[in-house]
Amino acid sequence: MRRSLAEKYENKMRQADRIGGSRGAKVPVVILVDTSGSMGETDNINKLNEGLDVYFKQMKADPTVQDHIDIAIISFGYNEVELAVNFAHIKDQRLPIFAAGGGTPMCEAITLGLDILEDQIEVYSEQGVPFHPPHMIIMTDGMPSLSGIYDSQNRAIELKPTDDEFIRTHAAFRNFMENYNLVSITIGVGEAIKNPFFLQKFASKPENVLKLDDRNIVEFFKLLSKSTSVLSRSVPSSRNSLDFEKADSRGVVSEWKS
Helix, strand or coil, X not given: CCCCHHHHHHHHHHHHHHHCCCCCCEEEEEEEEECCHHHHCCCHHHXXXXXXXXXXXXXXXXXXXXXXXXXXXXXXECCEEEEEECCCCHHHCCCCCCCCCCXXXXXXXXXXXXXXXXXXXXXHHHHCCCECCCEEEEEECCCCEEEEEECCCCCEEECCCCCHHHXXXXXXXXXXXXXXXXXXXXXXXXXXXXXXXXXXXXXXCHHHEEEECHHHHHXXXXXXXXXXXXXXXXXXXXXXXXXXXXXXXXXXEEECXX
C-alpha cells in the first residue's frame, strides 16, 4: 500500500510543523499489528488492545520518552491495511479499539510502514533533528495472505514465497534496511505459526525473530515500554536498537529456533 504523492506531501508538511518545535533526538517506531480473524479465536485481539493501552499509558507518564518517541501503528486485518495511529506527539495520540476479522495482508502493511518511516526520516533530516535508527515491529499470530485476492468462497489466500507480492515487498524491505539502517523485529504470537519463513525474511537480523506466548501479549508491551525508555535516553548512533534481552528478566519473549 503506497500513498499518493499528494498524501505524502500533506503528511510531511504536518510532521514538519510538529517536529520543528520539538526537543532532542527522535526514536521513530512503527508497530504493525495483526487484526485478522485468527486474532479473535483465542482472545488475542483483546490482549492486543490491553497491551497497547498499557504501553501508551506508560510512555505518556515518562516526560523523557514524550520528548523523544515518534510512534505510529498500522493494522492489517479485515483484508485491508489501515494507518490506525499516525505519528504525532504522544500526548495527542488516541488508540482505536481493534476488532478481529478477515485475512492477513502483511506485505501491504510493511509497504505502508516503510513509506511513513521514510517520510519521518526525510523530515528529521530537513529540520536538522537527530534521530535513532528507524524501528519496525511486526506482530502476527498466523501466516500472511495475499492483498486484495480471494478464493471462490471469498476467503483470503495464503501468501507463498514465490508470489510477486512477497518478492517485491521483500526487495523494498531489504533496500530500505540498507539505506536507512532499519531495525526490524518480528514476533510470532502463539502456536499457530509452524514455519517462521516470513518472520525471518522481514527481520533485520536472525536474533530479531521472536516468539511470544499469547498469554504474554500484555507483558510484551510492558517490556517494549521499558526498552523504549532506555533507548530514548541514549545518544543517537547507527548501532542503537531496542534491546529486549536486557529488560526481559521474566523471559517474556524468546528467540525463534528453526
